[in-house]
Amino acid sequence: MINTIVIAGGTHGNERTGVSLVEKWKAHPECYNTLCKSATVDVVLANPEAVRLNRRYCDHDLNRAFAQTCLDMSVEPAQYEFRRARELNKIYGPKGENTRTDLILDVHNTGSNMGYCLILSTRDPFTMKASAVLTQEFEDAWIYYQPEERSASPYFGTVAKADVCIEIGPQQHGTLNAAIFERSEKLVKRYLELAEEWNRGELQKRAPIKVEVYTQLRDLGYPKPQGGGAIQAMIHPELDGHDYRELRQGDKLFRTFDGKDILFDGEPDGRSVYPIFINEPAYYEKDIAMSLTVKTVEEW
Ligand SMILES: [Zn+2]
Known part of the structure; x- marks a missing residue:
């Protein structure tokens, strides 16, 4: 059962599709709050300070600040993003088995020609099935599997039990693209609808879907x-x-x-x-x- 879902944008402050999606949904909750009634859905602008500056980050990449060792540091960190990571972990975590968040959908942009790249960090049954469905519905959706030991992983999504990092491109950082925005909103909405289908026990019953999985080898x-x-x-x-x-x-x-x-x-x-x-x-x-x-x- 997926009880709590967080939609995040602006984890990188200049990746504006997610920023604008979150700002829109915060102002108009009716855009999303009927799509998955069986769960609590929250939307968050992850790095508001970097959004204000239209920059990836202020002091440190926020999406490299969620490793357990970073969150556990005994001294109060000086850098903004490490403090923000702790704050987000307090609200949506704590990272680990007792986290209060079941699913994070974190919306990013890339300058690379990657279409709608659905990044999975674990072999979680819901994110696998839902992402497979989306590769059928969006002809430019792709699945990228990036396995990492979860406690060591630095990504915001790993604060939840499961997550999808949605990388959308090509889009120049710091800018918006109307066509990309509209399709991205549609894709995020579909995840919420599929979570509802999952909670009703129906998504699990869909026939297996053949998918191409691109698994991280090396940089x-x-x-x-x-x-x-x-x-x-x-x-x-x-x-x-x-x-x-x-x-x-x-x-x-x-x-x-x-x-x-x-x-x-x-x-x-x-x-x-x-x-x-x-x-x-x-x-x-x-x-x-x-x-x-x-x-x-x-x-x-
Ligand atoms: Zn990003």
């Missing part, structure tokens, strides 16, 4: 000189924008500033990989040029 950084320094190459133009497409050994990966191609070496075990988050602007500071995933076909 790939930009080429840099040994010992660090500025990046030495850009995402190759033949790769840019082609998230979820197989990257084979010998494929063009980067282009140096003097026009040389850097090719992909392939995985040591020869397995096929599928890059996502290609050229995500927010990941330049994290030195992630893309995330490599492996693809499986499963029945959910």
Whole structure:
């Protein structure tokens, strides 16, 4: 039974689809409060200070501040986001088995060409089934599975028992796109309706759905000189924008500033990989040029 649901936006202050969705729903609860009557649904602007600045964060990435060790620090943290993470954990957690929140839907944007990327951090039966249904209803919805030990995971969603981080793109950070906003609102509403269906015991009875699951393998950084320094190459133009497409050994990966191609070496075990988050602007500071995933076909 899903009793408590939190819809979050503005976990990153310049990812404006979620920001505007939350602001709209706060002003007009009738937009969502009849969709899942069997649960308490709350909406929250996760990082209001960063939203005000139209920036990803003020002092530290809020969506990297929810590891149990961060939440448990004995001294009051100086950085705004660590304090905000504790506050959110107090309201919606506490993170762990006794959390008061069953489900968090956290709405993000990406500059990468990823469509509606539904990120699952656990193999939770509701989020799997609902997300599978949404891949049938939205032709550009994808499933990305990012398994992590939950207490060590730094994401806001991990304060709840289960979560979906909805990454929507391509959208420039700091801006809005009307078509994307409207489809995103529709998608979040569908999760609420499907939660209602789940609570009635009906969603579970739907026939298994065949889904492609992209599972995190490793992140790939930009080429840099040994010992660090500025990046030495850009995402190759033949790769840019082609998230979820197989990257084979010998494929063009980067282009140096003097026009040389850097090719992909392939995985040591020869397995096929599928890059996502290609050229995500927010990941330049994290030195992630893309995330490599492996693809499986499963029945959910
Ligand atoms: Zn984000």
